[in-house]
Amino acid sequence: MRRSLIMGNWKLNGSLSMLAEFITSLSDQIDALKMCDIAIAPPAVYLHEAKKQLKNDRISLAAQNVDFNTGGAFTGELSPQMLKEVGAKYVIIGHSERRSYHQETNEGIAKKFALLKETGLIPVLCIGESETENAQGLTQTICAKQLDAILAKCGPDAFKNSVIAYEPIWAIGTGKAATASEAQKVHAFIRQHVSKGKDEIAKTVIIQYGGSVNASNADEFFAEKDIDGALVGGASLKVNDFLKIAQSAVAAKTF
Numbered sequence: 001m002r003r004s005l006i007m008g009n010w011k012l013n014g015s016l017s018m019l020a021e022f023i024t025s026l027s028d029q030i031d032a033l034k035m036c037d038i039a040i041a042p043p044a045v046y047l048h049e050a051k052k053q054l055k056n057d058r059i060s061l062a063a064q065n066v067d068f069n070t071g072g073a074f075t076g077e078l079s080p081q082m083l084k085e086v087g088a089k090y091v092i093i094g095h096s097e098r099r100s101y102h103q104e105t106n107e108g109i110a111k112k113f114a115l116l117k118e119t120g121l122i123p124v125l126c127i128g129e130s131e132t133e134n135a136q137g138l139t140q141t142i143c144a145k146q147l148d149a150i151l152a153k154c155g156p157d158a159f160k161n162s163v164i165a166y167e168p169i170w171a172i173g174t175g176k177a178a179t180a181s182e183a184q185k186v187h188a189f190i191r192q193h194v195s196k197g198k199d200e201i202a203k204t205v206i207i208q209y210g211g212s213v214n215a216s217n218a219d220e221f222f223a224e225k226d227i228d229g230a231l232v233g234g235a236s237l238k239v240n241d242f243l244k245i246a247q248s249a250v251a252a253k254t255f
């Protein structure tokens with residue numbers, strides 16, 4: 001059975017003191033959350049300190065972005081190896097905020113995906129459609145295009161041991177989450193599209209939902225069979241809300 005993965009994407013938020021408080025509270029509660037994997041993605045500048053403060057490996061670290069070069073004259077960038085060295089296990093790539101504010105393309109994101117795999121890091125590939133695309137019935141077409149760029153670059157086994165986060169752009173930070181059944185339909189499509197009939201991939205690829213997940217609506221998402229956790233933005237900044245979301249994931253797997 002796939003384990004749920006609950007990941008907090010702090011985006012451009014947080015501080016050293018918030019990090020310390022967050023890690024202490026999360027560590028106190030972690031034993032009750034055995035059935036799911038937990039990760040936080042603070043700004044990369046805090047990863048090294050986070051790694052030092054984490055007392056057990058039940059809480060993993062994620063970075064929010066990476067470069068597609070391994071080193072050299074690329075001012076301002078961070079390589080997969082650097083992120084690995086400071087404790088990252090996962091790296092979020094292709095977030096819609098990076099696609100739109102930093103003009104990231106499917107091809108560039110595919111290069112990042114390939115490099116992460118080579119480095120032994122787990123890519124968390126964000127995909128999803130805009131409000132207009134959703135209204136035009138293009139959700140599956142857009143998701144397929146974003147996934148196909150990865151399959152073209154990395155081959156049919158690309159998504160083995162990888163994570164995909166379905167994040168409809170219109171649901172991010174808006175308080176207007178997709179309904180659980182809408183999300184489930186897209187997740188089922190994604191699973192079928194990336195596995196192309198290969199059981200090993202269908203069974204292991206983790207597909208998170210992201211977009212206005214909070215402590216009150218998380219239960220509904222985790223009750224769906226193809227929703228394997230959540231990539232949480234705003235609600236991941238408050239440790240109690242984040243914990244409640246993780247508890248919902250645990251409850252969904254234990255009855």
Ligand SMILES: O=C(CO)COP(=O)(O)O
Pocket residue numbers: 009095167171172173174175210211212213231232233234235
């Ligand atoms: O973008 C997100 C996670 O990557 C979702 O953000 P919100 O949970 O704030 O909608």
